[in-house]
Amino acid sequence: MIDTSVCVHCGLCLPACPTYQETGMESSSPRGRVFLLEAIAKGAEPSLESVRQIDECLDCRACEEVCPAHVPVGHRVDQFRRDHPQWIRRSGSGMREQRVVRWLTTPLGLHGFHWAVRLSQGPRLRRLSQRWLPLPLKSLSRGLPKTMPRQLGRARWRSKAVLEPGGNRLVVGLFLGCVMDAVFATTNHHTADLLSDVGRFVEVPMSQRCCGALSFHSGDIEQARRLAVANIKAFESVAEVVVNAAGCGAFFKEYAEIFEESSPWQAPAKALAARVVDVHQFLDDHRLPNLDQRPLPEARLTIHDACHLAHAQGIRQPLRDLLLRAGYQVIEMPEADRCCGSAGTYNLSHPAMAHRLKQKKAADVPQEVSGVATSNPGCMLQIQAGLQDAGRLLRVAHTVDWLWEAYHGNSH
Amino acid sequence: MEIPIEEVLVQIAQVVGSQYVLRDASVLASYGADGFTLENVPPRAVILPGNADEVAETVRLLAAAGVPFLARGAGTSLSGGAIARQGAVIVHLSRMSRILSVDLKNGMVECEPGVVNRTISQRVAPDGFFYAPDPSSGQACTIGGNVAENAGGPHCLKYGVTANHILMVELVLADGERVRVGHLAAYPDPIDFLGLMLGSEGTFAVVTRVWVRVIRIPPSQSTVMALFDQVAWASQAVSAIISAGIIPASIEMMDQLAISAVERGTYRVGYPPDVAAVLLIEVDGSSVEVQSDTEAVLAILAKFHPRSVQTPHSEAERDLWWANRKTAFGAMGLISPRYYVQDGVIPRSRLPEVLARIAAIAEHYRIRIANVFHAGDGNLHPLLLYDDRDPDQVARVIQAGSEVLRVCVEVGGSITGEHGVGLEKLQEMSLQFSPEELQALRGLKASFDPQGLLNPGKVLPEPQ
Ligand SMILES: Cc1cc2nc3c(=O)[nH]c(=O)nc-3n(C[C@H](O)[C@H](O)[C@H](O)COP(=O)(O)OP(=O)(O)OC[C@H]3O[C@@H](n4cnc5c(N)ncnc54)[C@H](O)[C@@H]3O)c2cc1C
Ligand code: SF4
Ligand code: SF4
Numbered sequence: 001m002i003d004t005s006v007c008v009h010c011g012l013c014l015p016a017c018p019t020y021q022e023t024g025m026e027s028s029s030p031r032g033r034v035f036l037l038e039a040i041a042k043g044a045e046p047s048l049e050s051v052r053q054i055d056e057c058l059d060c061r062a063c064e065e066v067c068p069a070h071v072p073v074g075h076r077v078d079q080f081r082r083d084h085p086q087w088i089r090r091s092g093s094g095m096r097e098q099r100v101v102r103w104l105t106t107p108l109g110l111h112g113f114h115w116a117v118r119l120s121q122g123p124r125l126r127r128l129s130q131r132w133l134p135l136p137l138k139s140l141s142r143g144l145p146k147t148m149p150r151q152l153g154r155a156r157w158r159s160k161a162v163l164e165p166g167g168n169r170l171v172v173g174l175f176l177g178c179v180m181d182a183v184f185a186t187t188n189h190h191t192a193d194l195l196s197d198v199g200r201f202v203e204v205p206m207s208q209r210c211c212g213a214l215s216f217h218s219g220d221i222e223q224a225r226r227l228a229v230a231n232i233k234a235f236e237s238v239a240e241v242v243v244n245a246a247g248c249g250a251f252f253k254e255y256a257e258i259f260e261e262s263s264p265w266q267a268p269a270k271a272l273a274a275r276v277v278d279v280h281q282f283l284d285d286h287r288l289p290n291l292d293q294r295p296l297p298e299a300r301l302t303i304h305d306a307c308h309l310a311h312a313q314g315i316r317q318p319l320r321d322l323l324l325r326a327g328y329q330v331i332e333m334p335e336a337d338r339c340c341g342s343a344g345t346y347n348l349s350h351p352a353m354a355h356r357l358k359q360k361k362a363a364d365v366p367q368e369v370s371g372v373a374t375s376n377p378g379c380m381l382q383i384q385a386g387l388q389d390a391g392r393l394l395r396v397a398h399t400v401d402w403l404w405e406a407y408h409g410n411s412h
Numbered sequence: 413m414e415i416p417i418e419e420v421l422v423q424i425a426q427v428v429g430s431q432y433v434l435r436d437a438s439v440l441a442s443y444g445a446d447g448f449t450l451e452n453v454p455p456r457a458v459i460l461p462g463n464a465d466e467v468a469e470t471v472r473l474l475a476a477a478g479v480p481f482l483a484r485g486a487g488t489s490l491s492g493g494a495i496a497r498q499g500a501v502i503v504h505l506s507r508m509s510r511i512l513s514v515d516l517k518n519g520m521v522e523c524e525p526g527v528v529n530r531t532i533s534q535r536v537a538p539d540g541f542f543y544a545p546d547p548s549s550g551q552a553c554t555i556g557g558n559v560a561e562n563a564g565g566p567h568c569l570k571y572g573v574t575a576n577h578i579l580m581v582e583l584v585l586a587d588g589e590r591v592r593v594g595h596l597a598a599y600p601d602p603i604d605f606l607g608l609m610l611g612s613e614g615t616f617a618v619v620t621r622v623w624v625r626v627i628r629i630p631p632s633q634s635t636v637m638a639l640f641d642q643v644a645w646a647s648q649a650v651s652a653i654i655s656a657g658i659i660p661a662s663i664e665m666m667d668q669l670a671i672s673a674v675e676r677g678t679y680r681v682g683y684p685p686d687v688a689a690v691l692l693i694e695v696d697g698s699s700v701e702v703q704s705d706t707e708a709v710l711a712i713l714a715k716f717h718p719r720s721v722q723t724p725h726s727e728a729e730r731d732l733w734w735a736n737r738k739t740a741f742g743a744m745g746l747i748s749p750r751y752y753v754q755d756g757v758i759p760r761s762r763l764p765e766v767l768a769r770i771a772a773i774a775e776h777y778r779i780r781i782a783n784v785f786h787a788g789d790g791n792l793h794p795l796l797l798y799d800d801r802d803p804d805q806v807a808r809v810i811q812a813g814s815e816v817l818r819v820c821v822e823v824g825g826s827i828t829g830e831h832g833v834g835l836e837k838l839q840e841m842s843l844q845f846s847p848e849e850l851q852a853l854r855g856l857k858a859s860f861d862p863q864g865l866l867n868p869g870k871v872l873p874e875p876q
Contacts, residue, residue, distance in 0.1 A: 006745040006746075006748075006749045006750075007745060008449070008741070008742060008744055008745040008750060008751060009445060009446070009447060009449050010447050010488065010549070010552075010741055010742040011446070011447055011486050011487050011488040011549070011552050011553075012488070012549060012551055012552045012739070012742050013552070014486055014487075014552050015486070015528050015531075015551065015552055016551075020506070024460050024504065024506035024507040024509075024526075025434065025439075025458075025460065025504075025506075026442045026443050026458075026487065026504070026506075027434075027439045027442040027443075029442075031442075031487075032442035032443075033442075035441065035442040035444070035445075036438065036439075036441065036442055039438070039441055044438070044441075046438050047436050047437065047438040047439070049436040049438065049439055050436065050438035050439050050441075050442075053439065065678075066551065066678075067678070067742065068674075068677045068678055068739030068740075068741070068742025068743040068745070069677060069742055069743055069744075069745030069746050070677070070678055071745065
């Protein structure tokens with residue numbers, strides 16, 4: 001990984017770090033983690049406690065965004081996890097996630113996951129699953145949508161867009177994601193609809209796969225590379241690839257970093273990264289009509305800025321502009337861009353911290369709102385579960401879903 | 413009778429909770445330094461109390477056992493103030509970060525010591541108020557640390573430093589006793605104990621609560637940016653502005669090397685790489701005042717051969733200029749593995765001369781020195797760049813730093829503007845104070861801390 005910047009120990013990143021906010025300990029702050037990693041790099045044998053503190057990093061990138069030298073602390077921790085799986089394992093936060101992830105990122109596994117989730121939503125299994133699931137997943141499964149839509153799948157999508165007057169066919173590729181497609185396929189349908197609304201033909205290449213972020217972050221770089229290659233090929237022919245999951249979008253934009261400098265996939269990875277556009281950015285640039293005069297039933301929303309959208313891609317304002325134009329009122333929550341604790345497979349590896357951050361996020365959701373808009377499947381599950389735990393019956397949905405409801409009515 | 417430290421820590425764990433007493437050697441290593449990177453000593457233990465009662469009890473137990481200790485805020489000190497010497501234990505106040513009350517009628521905010529500087533302004537901004545002292549580390553440093561260091565910042569040219577904005581503080585003294593000094597009504601005590609605490613660098617007491625003054629955001633403000641091809645022209649322009657009787661809210665300056673770092677950082681303004689110096693001047697007040705001051709500033713700048721002078725096109729552009737300036741230190745990481753920042757103060761009129769001498773020092777010691785400073789009040793921040801893997805270079809940097817301070821004292825200035833003495837400038841204290849003065853200061857310290865337990869090895873050099 002390319003890493004040119006150096007931490008000067010200024011400490012400016014401390015208050016931005018969710019784990020430091022929780023514990024107050026230097027060792028669970030970005031600078032503290034850099035310190036510990038530097039010591040290890042110099043040959044010090046770390047204690048299990050310090051490995052635990054390093055590994056508690058959410059890779060939320062809040063520190064990288066505020067660091068004057070943009071030191072990639074999250075990346076470095078990731079690197080450490082890959083280089084020293086034995087320490088991570090011994091520290092107790094286990095690599096069981098890696099096995100789960102490897103299975104999940106195959107098409108068969110995804111399919112299985114989709115059906116498992118779909119079935120588990122039946123009232124009987126739902127009750128059952130509340131008994132046998134491990135505690136962190138139990139709460140999370142309460143955040144799942146009540147009904148599971150059909151996957152947009154790798155089926156060909158017939159675009160509803162009309163031909164531009166000039167006869168130009170404006171084609172965009174749509175990336176479906178794995179968790180997104182298995183659990184929140186409706187959002188993919190909605191994304192396609194809205195892209196059609198702004199005059200785009202939507203192509204959904206059959207051969208696309210999971211973006212690879214989950215594999216990469218759980219230490220399986222080979223699998224991540226295989227998936228990246230599949231996606232590079234799948235989207236070769238489209239000029240723009242629209243992504244609606246913040247985590248996938250951020251990972252695509254960094255595709256080049258997962259290949260060796262000398263790899264023949266460097267250049268194609270960079271090329272794909274440059275063609276990836278976040279859905280909010282796309283819809284904001286290509287202007288959905290202004291509906292802000294029209295009253296909406298569930299009109300007051302708050303926004304949770306997904307880490308990998310806000311910190312990693314610097315996208316915040318488009319969500320707000322889009323929702324306002326669609327006729328919603330936006331009521332900001334405090335620290336909207338503080339990580340909700342979902343962070344990929346963090347719920348599996350660090351249930352206690354994930355739980356604290358989930359509760360904190362749910363408590364930050366203002367009383368007067370009727371819904372929460374966010375942009376990542378993990379965040380949607382996590383915040384929904386947190387609200388449920390707090391006994392609040394609010395709906396959490398992707399920004400795209402809220403937009404779709406404004407533009408296409410509430411009937412499906 | 414000495415009580416073994418193990419036993420004391422067990423007792424303290426019963427007060428603060430065992431998860432808040434850190435003993436693990438690798439974890440303690442992360443507390444080995446603060447923003448000053450030339451020394452690294454892990455503390456014997458770290459204690460994270462949750463409230464003032466726990467601080468008092470912790471201090472009482474430590475004092476009874478004769479264990480030295482020091483408070484730590486965000487650890488952004490640039491003089492090593494938050495580094496534990498002589499086997500000291502760190503009392504980390506990061507968990508005490510609540511704003512306890514806001515009373516805008518009286519322009520007052522009551523804070524725990526771990527409240528981050530910038531959050532105070534953020535909290536009262538919707539009501540049109542702000543907390544004036546704005547150190548460049550404001551996004552991280554704590555109000556407790558600000559009180560301890562009497563922190564300044566770009567806007568202190570007009571508004572004054574931390575000392576001018578603190579109404580009252582609550583302290584835990586070296587033996588665990590709790591007292592309050594200062595007054596909410598802001599009338600002076602016969603003996604100014606509050607003044608004594610401000611800038612005492614945590615060597616007299618632990619601050620457990622702070623009542624700060626917040627003031628109205630000025631109705632109007634304007635920033636001017638001027639680029640110069642010679643540092644001397646920029647500094648002459650600064651002197652001319654001040655002697656014309658204008659008091660801008662701030663005048664900040666960066667030289668070419670500093671610019672090259674920030675332009676690689678997170679907030680890029682797009683300064684031309686070959687420009688010798690940039691001045692950022694902010695004036696604020698009523699809109700009439702701002703307009704006439706801005707015009708006057710522009711007229712003065714024009715006399716000193718600026719390459720260009722401009723005002724921002726938008727609020728966002730202005731914010732970008734300031735964010736760029738405020739992250740200058742951290743951005744050094746992009747052009748050098750480490751930096752050592754000096755903090756001398758000089759009479760403004762001597763700026764061109766001092767800068768020339770600093771350049772000569774850099775050349776002599778074969779190091780690079782970037783300059784960032786609060787030009788309006790003559791507070792220099794030469795950033796000495798070095799690579800900590802090269803012991804010879806480290807030695808040269810330390811000597812060069814000391815020489816820079818000698819220059820400051822020679823021209824009638826001082827060895828610290830706002831970063832404090834800490835452990836960094838112990839030697840240089842005798843450049844500025846006579847042995848008798850130092851002895852008097854030691855007496856003062858002893859009257860607050862007879863056992864010498866509080867933040868040992870800081871500020872006052874051992875008697876020769
Ligand atoms: C990038 C950068 C820019 C900076 N810019 C400025 C600037 O513009 N102006 C400026 O003045 N400073 C600046 N500083 C220096 C530093 O931020 C200040 O000195 C700040 O006040 C330190 O606060 P802290 O919370 O980090 O304290 P720490 O570093 O944790 O501690 C500093 C000292 O204060 C003592 N202390 C801390 N909390 C307490 C307490 N509650 N009670 C008693 N003693 C306590 C400690 O024992 C120590 O001696 C900068 C630092 C950095 C890294
Ligand atoms: S990671 Fe960046 S912000 Fe944090 S201490 Fe290091 S240089 Fe400063
Ligand atoms: S990535 Fe997030 S959790 Fe990790 S050190 Fe940075 S701010 Fe903290």
